[in-house]
Amino acid sequence: MTVLLDVAEFSKLFPVGGVPGPIARLRRRFAGGPEKLPKVYAVDDVSFVINEGETVGLVGESGCGKSTLVRALTRLIDASDGSVKLGPRELSLTPSRDFARDPDRARIQMVFQDAGDSINPRFTAFDAIADPLRRLRKMRGKALTQRVETVASQCGLPLQFLSRFPHQLSGGQRARVGIARAIAVEPDLLVLDEPTAALDVSVQVIILQLLQRLKHEFGMSYLFVSHDLSVVRLLCDRVLVMYLGKIVESGPAAEVFAHPLHPYTQALVAAVPRLGENATERLRLTGEPMSPIDPDPKVCRFSGRCPRGTDACKTAMPALRRFGNRQVACHFAEEFLVQPKIAT
Amino acid sequence: MAHMTAVPALSVEGLTVEFRTRSGIVRALDNVSFSVEKGETIALVGESGSGKSVTAYAVMGILDPAGRVTAGRAMLGGLDLLSAKPSQLADVRGREIAMIFQNPRTALNPIRPVGRQIADVLIRHGNVPRNEAPAQAIEMLRAVGITDPVRRAKAYPFEMSGGMCQRVMIAIALAAKPSLLIADEPTTGLDVTTQAVIMDLVSDLARDLGMATIFITHDLALGGQRSARIVVMHAGHVVEDAPTKELFAHPRHPYTAELIAATPDAAASLDQLASIPGSLPDLRRADLPNCRYSERCPRKIDACVQPLPRPDPGATHIVACWNPLP
Numbered sequence: 244m245t246v247l248l249d250v251a252e253f254s255k256l257f258p259v260g261g262v263p264g265p266i267a268r269l270r271r272r273f274a275g276g277p278e279k280l281p282k283v284y285a286v287d288d289v290s291f292v293i294n295e296g297e298t299v300g301l302v303g304e305s306g307c308g309k310s311t312l313v314r315a316l317t318r319l320i321d322a323s324d325g326s327v328k329l330g331p332r333e334l335s336l337t338p339s340r341d342f343a344r345d346p347d348r349a350r351i352q353m354v355f356q357d358a359g360d361s362i363n364p365r366f367t368a369f370d371a372i373a374d375p376l377r378r379l380r381k382m383r384g385k386a387l388t389q390r391v392e393t394v395a396s397q398c399g400l401p402l403q404f405l406s407r408f409p410h411q412l413s414g415g416q417r418a419r420v421g422i423a424r425a426i427a428v429e430p431d432l433l434v435l436d437e438p439t440a441a442l443d444v445s446v447q448v449i450i451l452q453l454l455q456r457l458k459h460e461f462g463m464s465y466l467f468v469s470h471d472l473s474v475v476r477l478l479c480d481r482v483l484v485m486y487l488g489k490i491v492e493s494g495p496a497a498e499v500f501a502h503p504l505h506p507y508t509q510a511l512v513a514a515v516p517r518l519g520e521n522a523t524e525r526l527r528l529t530g531e532p533m534s535p536i537d538p539d540p541k542v543c544r545f546s547g548r549c550p551r552g553t554d555a556c557k558t559a560m561p562a563l564r565r566f567g568n569r570q571v572a573c574h575f576a577e578e579f580l581v582q583p584k585i586a587t
Numbered sequence: 588m589a590h591m592t593a594v595p596a597l598s599v600e601g602l603t604v605e606f607r608t609r610s611g612i613v614r615a616l617d618n619v620s621f622s623v624e625k626g627e628t629i630a631l632v633g634e635s636g637s638g639k640s641v642t643a644y645a646v647m648g649i650l651d652p653a654g655r656v657t658a659g660r661a662m663l664g665g666l667d668l669l670s671a672k673p674s675q676l677a678d679v680r681g682r683e684i685a686m687i688f689q690n691p692r693t694a695l696n697p698i699r700p701v702g703r704q705i706a707d708v709l710i711r712h713g714n715v716p717r718n719e720a721p722a723q724a725i726e727m728l729r730a731v732g733i734t735d736p737v738r739r740a741k742a743y744p745f746e747m748s749g750g751m752c753q754r755v756m757i758a759i760a761l762a763a764k765p766s767l768l769i770a771d772e773p774t775t776g777l778d779v780t781t782q783a784v785i786m787d788l789v790s791d792l793a794r795d796l797g798m799a800t801i802f803i804t805h806d807l808a809l810g811g812q813r814s815a816r817i818v819v820m821h822a823g824h825v826v827e828d829a830p831t832k833e834l835f836a837h838p839r840h841p842y843t844a845e846l847i848a849a850t851p852d853a854a855a856s857l858d859q860l861a862s863i864p865g866s867l868p869d870l871r872r873a874d875l876p877n878c879r880y881s882e883r884c885p886r887k888i889d890a891c892v893q894p895l896p897r898p899d900p901g902a903t904h905i906v907a908c909w910n911p912l913p
Binding site: 304305413414415443444445446447448449451452455470471472473474476477478510511513514515516517518519520525527528529530531 | 634635732734748749750751778779780781782783784787805806807808809811812831832835836845846847849850851852854856857858860861862863866
């Protein structure tokens with residue numbers, strides 16, 4: 244398998260508590276010492292690869308850094324540290340502003356969470372889909388019209404809807420416009436940020452099946468961000484589980500969900516409601532996640548909420564270790580390999 | 588306490604609601620009937636636009652001014668909520684019936700500390716003396732599992748996470764120990780792990796207080812987890828009303844069957860998932876068919892043009908269909 248995207252030791256930190264203005268910064272510098280501001284460790288030292296034609300799922304609760312990671316990978320924001328390679332090309336060296344006009348821009352495209360909010364309300368469906376073609380492919384006139392119509396029908400959007408505005412479209416149709424816009428420039432990697440979160444189950448199924456079909460037709464790779472694990476299980480080959488800026492577990496989706504190793508993944512899987520199943524006697528997480536502002540590098544991020552955690556977890560951060568085709572960042576991974584579940 | 592006599596069960600009979608809009612009358616609910624017994628939890632399940640929330644709003648008497656109840660009763664004990672005077676309703680709401688709303692951050696008062704908001708309800712509906720209310724509010728926060736409740740009571744909603752705001756809403760709803768709780772998608776927008784904890788909390792408290800609970804959700808799997816019965820709605824109709832286990836094992840309405848087949852967790856692969864063809868009919872249409880599912884229905888027969896069948900009184904599995912699955 245060829246590696247399409249290689250992310251290595253990638254970090255994104257955000258300063259908090261108000262960024263000081265230029266004068267305050269100068270003053271701070273002349274007062275001596277480096278400027279040290281508290282920082283949110285949104286994504287902290289994350290490494291993974293996406294192969295060609297692969298669908299990788301990214302799961303984790305809100306605030307775990309999924310969106311920051313995705314925004315940095317799609318080059319909407321700049322990374323603090325680390326490398327992102329698309330094929331042989333190192334992307335993190337190009338500032339995100341310049342990347343917008345880069346020839347490789349078309350190779351990574353994104354489908355946003357709520358198509359209703361991410362499509363310009365003053366653009367018709369046609370304009371929304373044509374916009375990236377005009378900007379990145381410099382298409383005009385008949386060729387443009389033809390391309391837009393082709394992509395729209397590939398996404399199952401009837402052509403008479405192309406002249407409508409987003410508010411005149413249903414949720415499912417808007418999702419189709421969002422997908423059509425992203426695949427119009429034939430990307431190699433499509434990043435999907437919860438594309439079905441706002442949809443009803445019946446429509447969700449149709450959109451997921453559409454995504455599956457498009458992937459086979461065009462051989463794209465997907466990075467699928469979601470917190471709906473039952474959807475990730477069905478769509479993804481491999482899954483990455485994030486918790487507070489760190490990847491805590493990765494592996495083949497079917498295996499991870501059937502036999503989760505990290506206590507957080509176990510709780511996540513246990514929390515998914517299943518048809519006709521009673522909810523009692525399941526693993527539950529208590530408490531709130533720890534603060535992502537300057538976390539202690541020696542403490543496991545999950546300690547405090549972890550049902551298995553011991554004092555050892557507060558003195559040594561577990562590294563991501565490999566077990567066959569899976570990776571787990573937990574001191575007790577061996578234990579869970581033998582005995583699958585934490586006793587409730 | 589000025590508590591009413593044992594009057595727990597809510598019984599909704601023939602509820603019909605219309606909305607007057609610029610583009611015509613939207614017949615949002617048509618002849619909706621269901622009931623919930625004391626201590627029982629039922630789930631009201633349907634896709635967006637099916638009328639789940641409108642049902643709850645009509646029962647609570649908080650419909651949008653454009654909405655009008657044109658027929659039906661909602662009996663809470665001896666009181667018909669739909670024809671009650673505003674002053675009567677104001678006493679019942681918060682005391683006998685409470686509601687948890689979908690988005691806790693917009694439902695809470697943004698410029699009042701959460702402890703004060705709970706205390707307000709305790710004073711108004713809980714017969715708690717003014718000077719004892721703040722301390723009791725802190726106890727309520729503790730009961731819904733908020734750590735460090737003394738400090739949190741002084742916090743404003745924007746200082747708390749979505750899960751914590753939802754806990755505050757639950758504390759407000761349960762402050763006066765109501766006999767009926769309506770939870771309208773209480774976990775939408777929360778993480779699955781938080782969702783599980785919040786759902787546990789609601790059902791534990793409901794059991795402890797012997798409350799009847801109506802749980803509104805679009806997620807069939809979530810709805811089935813903790814409820815004894817499921818009421819499935821489609822386009823303003825109740826299409827099926829059955830005990831949870833039976834509904835999952837033997838759905839009788841074609842729509843329920845399709846909804847179950849479309850739920851992702853049951854399937855082994857994407858291809859196995861069935862999609863439901865078509866979409867909800869436009870409820871403004873004058874020629875709305877008697878069965879609002881008939882235009883999407885794979886089991887449609889000639890009899891479907893008749894008015895929907897009347898359910899047998901006393902039946903435990905009600906299905907509004909002329910050609911149900913066996």
